Amino acid sequence: MGVSYNNLDKTAAFGALKKAEKVDLKKNLTADRLKKASLSVGGGLTYNYAAKSVNDEIVSLLQNLADEQELIAKYKELLNGEIINVGEGRKVMHQMTRGQQGDAVVSEGKNLRDFYRGEQEKIYDFVGKIHSGEIKGSTGKAFDTVCQIGIGGSDLGPRALYLALCHYTEPVMDAAFISNVDPDDANAVLETVDLETTLFILVSKSGTTQETLANKNFVVEMSRKAGIEGFDPAKHLIAVTSETSPLAKSDDVLAAFFMDDFIGGRYSSTSAVGGAVLSLAFGESVFEEFLGGAAEADKAALEGDITKNAALLDGLIGVYERNVLGFPSTAVLPYSQALNRFPAHLQQLDMESNGKSVNRKGEPMPYSTGPVIFGEPGTNGQHSFYQLLHQGTDIVPLQFIGFKKSQIDFDLDYEGSSSQAKLKANLIAQIVAFAKGSANSNPNKNFAGGRPSSLIYGDRLTPRALGALLAHFENKVMFQGFCWNVNSFDQEGVQLGKILTGQVLGGGDMDEALIALKEIMEI
C-alpha cells in the first residue's frame, strides 16, 4: 500500500493544533462567517461550520492533519479494494453498493460493483412481482406489509430510513421491524400485522445471529399456531444474507438476496439489507434516488481541500473537539420529526466504528477516540436535555440538521407564523444561543456561550437528501477512524458478551459471579 498508518499524536499538525490559540466562539460567529463557512455535502445539502470553534488558522492546521494522515489517499485505497479492515482481513466496500468512485474491484473472480448492483436489480425484479401481485401470500392474498427481522445494523439504519421517508411518500407496503430477543418485541409486532399479507425479511449476514434466528423461529411458530388454512411460512419469508450463510440455500425461504463480508452491518443500509425492505416499502424509484444521494456524498468526500469536503472537515473538527478541546460526547439534533430514529442509527455507526482503544497494529493509543453519541429531534430535545447543553459543566458539541420545508405539504399559521417557521426559528435561535450565550446578573439566567455547533441543511428531506446525509456521516466516521489510526470496520468488543451468554445458556464452566447472577435472575 502506498499510504502509511500513524497515530494521531505522532503528527506535526496535531502538535500545532494543541498549541494554536483557541477560538472565542462568541466573537467568531458573524454574519460574514456564516456566509463563508459553508460547503456542499451532496444531495442538495449544505454543511455550515460557522458556529464551530475553529477559525481560518485552525482549519488550515486541520488541512495539514488531513494531508499528513493521508486521509484522501486512504479513502481511495478503501474504494479501490485494499484490505482496510485489517483485523478481519477484509475489504470495505459499502460505498460500492451505491456507485463506483474508484477502480473496479474484483474478488474471487467477481466484480463487486456488478455483484452488489446485480443483487439490487434482483430485488427490484422481486419487488415488481410482489407489488404487481404476481407473487402472493400462501393463502392467495396480496402482500401489503413487509416486516424486517434483524438487529443492530440490520435494524437501526433501515428502520431510521423507513421512518424518515414514510411520510415523504405513501408507502406501497407498510414496514414493521422485529429486533430484540425480548419476546415482548416479537409478540407486540406480530399483534399489529396480518400474517396472510405480510412478507418477512430475515436479515443476518452470517446467518447465525442469535436474536434474529430466535425471532425467525418465533414468527414461523406463531404463524403455525395461528392455524390459518393453507398457510405456508416459507412463502412469507425471504432472506438477506451472505452467499456462504446457511440461510442462502434454505428451503425455508421464498428468495434470498446477498451481501458479503466487505459490508459491515452498520454500513449496510445501501446494500440489500436496506435495499430489500426499503424497495418493498417505497418502490424502485425512491430507493434509486436515495442511492444517488449517497453516491453524491461519496464523490464529494474525494475532494482534497477540506474547505470543499464536508465529511472530511466535519470529521476533523470532531477530532479537534475530542482531542484538543477534550469534549467527551456529541449530540445529533435533527429538527425534523421524520429523523427521530436517525440519531440512534448514528449512535451505532459512530460508537461501534470508533469506540476502540487500540490502533490498527493492536497497540494501545495514548489519546481518546470515538465520543459518546446521543440525540433526539428538535424541538423535543429543547424541552428535555438542552438545559445541560446550555448550562451544564461539560461542553457537548452539537450537530444540527434542518430543512427549509416540511415533508408533508400541509401547514397552518398560528400567532403569525407556520409550524415550520417556528421549527426553523427555534433551530437557528439555538445555534446563536449556544455560541454566543447571554450575560445576566442573575447567575441562574446567565449563559456562558462558547458551545459549538454545526448545521447541515437542505430544502426538504427527500430520498436524495437522506442518502447524502447517511453517506456524509459514514464518511465522516471513516475519516475520523483514519485520523485516530483505528480500524473502524471491526467490532471485536461485542464478542465477549456472546461467549459468556453461551456459557449461561449452554452450561459448562462459568465465572462464580455469572453463576450467582444466573440464580438471581432465575435462568
Next chain:
Amino acid sequence: MGVSYNNLDKTAAFGALKKAEKVDLKKNLTADRLKKASLSVGGGLTYNYAAKSVNDEIVSLLQNLADEQELIAKYKELLNGEIINVGEGRKVMHQMTRGQQGDAVVSEGKNLRDFYRGEQEKIYDFVGKIHSGEIKGSTGKAFDTVCQIGIGGSDLGPRALYLALCHYTEPVMDAAFISNVDPDDANAVLETVDLETTLFILVSKSGTTQETLANKNFVVEMSRKAGIEGFDPAKHLIAVTSETSPLAKSDDVLAAFFMDDFIGGRYSSTSAVGGAVLSLAFGESVFEEFLGGAAEADKAALEGDITKNAALLDGLIGVYERNVLGFPSTAVLPYSQALNRFPAHLQQLDMESNGKSVNRKGEPMPYSTGPVIFGEPGTNGQHSFYQLLHQGTDIVPLQFIGFKKSQIDFDLDYEGSSSQAKLKANLIAQIVAFAKGSANSNPNKNFAGGRPSSLIYGDRLTPRALGALLAHFENKVMFQGFCWNVNSFDQEGVQLGKILTGQVLGGGDMDEALIALKEIMEI
C-alpha cells in the same frame, strides 16, 4: 430551615473519597458480594450494586457524605413543603401526587395532598364516563383513542409509561402523542387517528407553551377542515394545566384538570399530566397500582442507612463516579422492550435537573455536575454502541434494568432456551463481561474490564414495578442535586432559546448571526 446547603467539595467526606484506594472491580465482583450488595427499591424491585466500583470502605464514606450533606433531612424538608426550588421560590411537591410521606402541606389555604388527590379523583370520575360511553364524541360515537398534545415533561414521561404498559394489559383506549412543533409530527399522528372517536388532551402547565398551543390549533383546524357533519372540536378536547392558566376556564375544552407550580414538568408523570392519559388508556386500577409503586419507592428513600436506601446509594455512587472517578456520562440499559423510551424520559429527568453550573446561591461550582444520560433497550444496544462501552477509551458507568419474566405471557424455545432466557442470559453476561473483562493475546480481542454497572431487577414489569422504577430515578436525581448543591427543580437554561426564537418570529432587534441564519433557512 434546619439544614444547611454546602458545596460538595467543602465536605470532609469528599476529600476522604478522593484519597480512598480505588476498587479493583475485577476482583470485587464475587458471588458473595452479589448476594450482599442488594437492597429493595420498593414495588418489588431490587437494586444490586455488586458490579459497581465501590467496596465497604467507599460505601461507608458515601454514608458520611450523605450525613454531612444532610440528604435525608433535605428530602424531608422537601416533603414538608419548604421552598426547595429556590430560584423560582417554589415548593417541590411531586411526591405528594402519590402519597404523603411527610407533614401535611398547606398552600394558600389548600391542603396539597387533598388537591392533587382530588384532581386525580375527578379524572377517574371523568374516565368512568368516557369508558362507559356516558360522554361521547360530538358526532355521537364513543371515544376509543386518547391523544396527548404536550412536549418535554408533558410528553416523554407519559409516552414512555404508556409504551411500558400497553402490552402488559390491553389498553381500554389506545394512546397517541403529538409533541414536536414540526408540522410533520401532527400531520403524521392525525393520519392515524379517527377524529370522531379521539379525545385530545392539551397539556401545558402555563398554558403558553408555543409548541403545544400551535399543535392544539393544528388539531382544531384540521378537524374543522375534515368537514365532519356536527363535529365540535371543543367536545374532543380536555386540558391539564394550572388553575391560573388561560386554558383553565377556556370554552374550548370539555373539561380541565389541574396541577400546579410545585410540580415540574419532568416530575409530573404521577400528577394529572400522566394521570389523565394513563387513566384513560388503562383505567383507574392500573394507574392506582402505578402510584402505589411510586409511593413505596418514595417511602424507601426516607431510610438514613444508605445500604438500605437504593435511591440514595445509587445517587451517591453516581456522584463518586462523576466527581472522583471522572466519568462524564451514564448509560441506562433496560433489558425490556417495553421500556424502549424510558431512557429518553430519564435523559430529561436527569440532564434537565442537574445540568447546572451554579449552586443554589448562584455561585459557579468548581466540580462537575449532572452527566450525559443515554440508552437503548438490550439486547438491541449490544449490537449498536456496546462496542465503545467495552473497548472505548472512556469508561461509561451502566445502569441495567431487567425482569425475570416477560410482560406478554407467550414465549418459545429455540435451540434449548426461551427468548426470555436468552434475554436474561445476555443481560447477566454483559454485567460480568464489563466488570471482569477477558485477557487475550490479540489486542483487538482483549477486554480490560473494570467497567462498572448496577442492576435493578424484578419479577415482571407491572404497573407497581414501573411506578417504583420511575420514583427511584426521580429520588436518585434529587439526592444527587442535594449532594452537588444545585437546584434540581428549575430549568433557566431553556429560556434564552425561547427569547431568540421570539425575536426571529416577531421581528425586532436581532443579532447579526441570527439575521444571516434567518436568510439561510428562508424564514
